Amino acid sequence: MNRQSPSAPFGEIRAMAELNDRSREIFRQIVESYLATGEPVGSRNLSRLLPMTLSPASIRNVMADLEAAGLIFAPHTSAGRLPTEMGLRFFVDAMLEIGDVGLEERARIEAQMKAAASGHTLETALAEASALLSGMSRGAGVVVTSKSNARLRHIEFVRLDPARALVVLVGEDGSVENRLLDLPAGLPASALTEAGNFLNARIRGKTLADLKQEIAARRSDMERELDALTARLVEAGLATTVGAADTRQLIVRGQANLLEDLKAAEDLERIRLLFEDLETQTDVIDLLTRAENGEGVRIFIGSENKLFSLSGSSMIAAPFRDGSQKIVGVLGVIGPTRLNYARIVPMVDYTARVISRILEKGR
Incomplete structure (x- = not known):
């Protein structure tokens, strides 16, 4: 499975590549804790999570280096640390271990897509794909395609x-x-x-x-x-x-999922801004259309794209093709930056391939 993403400046890439194993492991734990809970993690908790024995003082020294490199930050004074958007990008590109879609999820995707495509319009089938991705990811499922x-x-x-x-x-x-x-x-x-x-x-x-x-x-x-x-x-x-x-049409399902698991008032404001982004269909379509350029899954994180610069959201998207292997649309998931990338990336990729097979066979 190919993954594509915007490239980081050379200096940043070099600084990240020079992280030693201890720094990488501490950074990994900070990111994985954030993706699981949305909460900052401090040195004492990290000392219990790490597979190596390190004192809280040693961990704080490493965290200071990671912060200086722009990979983590402290949301509040005396708080633990969270990954920055640049840190998330580094994690996704260089450290994320992508698994495969489980047998149960594969069966669910194939069964629901075949049922939706049988005797229904393409738009109905794609709306079902959007709802399916939303339900499986707990984010908002999105699809863009052309009526032509x-x-x-x-x-x-x-x-x-x-x-x-x-x-x-x-x-x-x-x-x-x-x-x-x-x-x-x-x-x-x-x-x-x-x-x-x-x-x-x-x-x-x-x-x-x-x-x-x-x-x-x-x-x-x-x-x-x-x-x-x-x-x-x-x-x-x-x-x-x-x-x-040829007018591009956008299908969005599951916005209500984004209201779940809100941690604070700023989370509600972030979701409000994301809803405004989704209402601006032209910008969402433009962003999804960018995923048509090249092969594989595209991952957009936060302010890397102006559409999500205020809401701090992420999107995982993949193109699907017709019988002549022409790209005819893009589907994906939009949610907070702490999406479960390892699970959602292969899910989006597999759903796109199932739709492509259905279109190839003429549904």
Whole structure:
């Protein structure tokens, strides 16, 4: 499983790499304690957790070095220490041990996704994927995809008046979408039927984007079969439907999970800010779309991305593909920075692969 993340400055990477085994183990315990409880940990508690014998004074000296390196900080005077966002990034990239999805969780993911995909629209199946990830992670499940990913069964042009027609798109999953189209001047009524027949002879099982690409590649065939005005209608119809259907849509489930296990008033304020982030759908979609670039799971931590700069949240996301191995969407989990990365990273990755297999088989 590939993991991708923003790279740290060279100086920081070098400083982190120079940590000795004792410093790494103390840092690991601080991070793992934070991920488990959300609470700072002090030198006395660390002395009981460490697999080596160290006095609290020796541990405090190491903690001072870790703090100077920017990996941990003290949230309050005389408090224990928490990892910084840079420290979390170092832990996730260099120290996190990623396991595999358990057999029970694999079976649950596969069963729920197959049931959701059977006889339902793609959007319904993806909404179930979002809810599934939310329930398993106790975070918010998110999915972004494009409506142009739906495979089509039929297209029809219905004239409304001399200057306008309705383009009716029927998906293989039974979904129906209507788009308004401006008609070329002087277009005969028969041209609407001819354009529909021409497209329907080629449309079954293809997405709008696939169909547009095929028509562009075989333009000479279209010009031989259709007159100039009807060919213009075909191109205008495809441009209208693809342009409209390419709108990215965001599905979010399980925001209420984020209200659980709040430790203090500042946690409630952080969640309020995260809810505001989720309401700004464009920014969330832009962030998820970044996960389409490259292979594997992407991990975004806190202020590494401006979207989460105030709420201090993290996102784990992975792309999914259709039968032609084209990336057609991204799914993931959003939650506090103390997400259980070791468990959620493989869960997100596996769910994305299950959806990809379902899309490859045409659901």
